[in-house]
Amino acid sequence: MRHWLMKSEPSDYCFDDLVRDGYISWIGVRNYQARNFMRDDMRVGDGVLFYHSSCDEPGIVGLAEVSRLAHPDITQFDPSSPYYDPKATPEAPRWVHVDIRPIRKTRLLALPEIRDCPELANMRLLQRGNRLSITPVEPEEWHFILKRLES
DNA sequence: GCCAACGTTGGC
DNA sequence: GCCAACGTTGGC
Numbered sequence: 525m526r527h528w529l530m531k532s533e534p535s536d537y538c539f540d541d542l543v544r545d546g547y548i549s550w551i552g553v554r555n556y557q558a559r560n561f562m563r564d565d566m567r568v569g570d571g572v573l574f575y576h577s578s579c580d581e582p583g584i585v586g587l588a589e590v591s592r593l594a595h596p597d598i599t600q601f602d603p604s605s606p607y608y609d610p611k612a613t614p615e616a617p618r619w620v621h622v623d624i625r626p627i628r629k630t631r632l633l634a635l636p637e638i639r640d641c642p643e644l645a646n647m648r649l650l651q652r653g654n655r656l657s658i659t660p661v662e663p664e665e666w667h668f669i670l671k672r673l674e675s
Numbered sequence: 676g677c678c679a680a681c682g683t684t685g686g687c
Numbered sequence: 688g689c690c691a692a693c694g695t696t697g698g699c
Contacts, residue, residue: 531697
């Protein structure tokens, strides 16, 4: 089982929304690296750190898990969608998404606190210029964060 | 609002 | 294939 960090802007969709909805289809990813993680590497049951970005207090706010394998993102075919991709066709879909479901809300593990942990210094999230909305989390990082969230 | 960093586009 | 221009991300 792998582990992931997934970013969402809470003004668009926050962890409480995920708890309310029971699951979310992670549509709208239009970056090839993030797509490839979903398509090639994400499996049902993989752990997910739910991260709030572009907000007052960026950081990890909850735990979730992958609940459905990657499948075509239908918004790519919809000319009225902001995620429309004229080069994608149902015969040759370009974009996929997984679903995730909530495990539990956690305390805020804020970005500055993450930065202050030497154990997390190599996190993909912290790497210079990283903008990926989906990044892998190493097992040691995952376990450290889970322990840290309890303190 | 600023701006660094990065990805994508498209002309050549 | 190169690369300038442009758009987006996301912390501050």
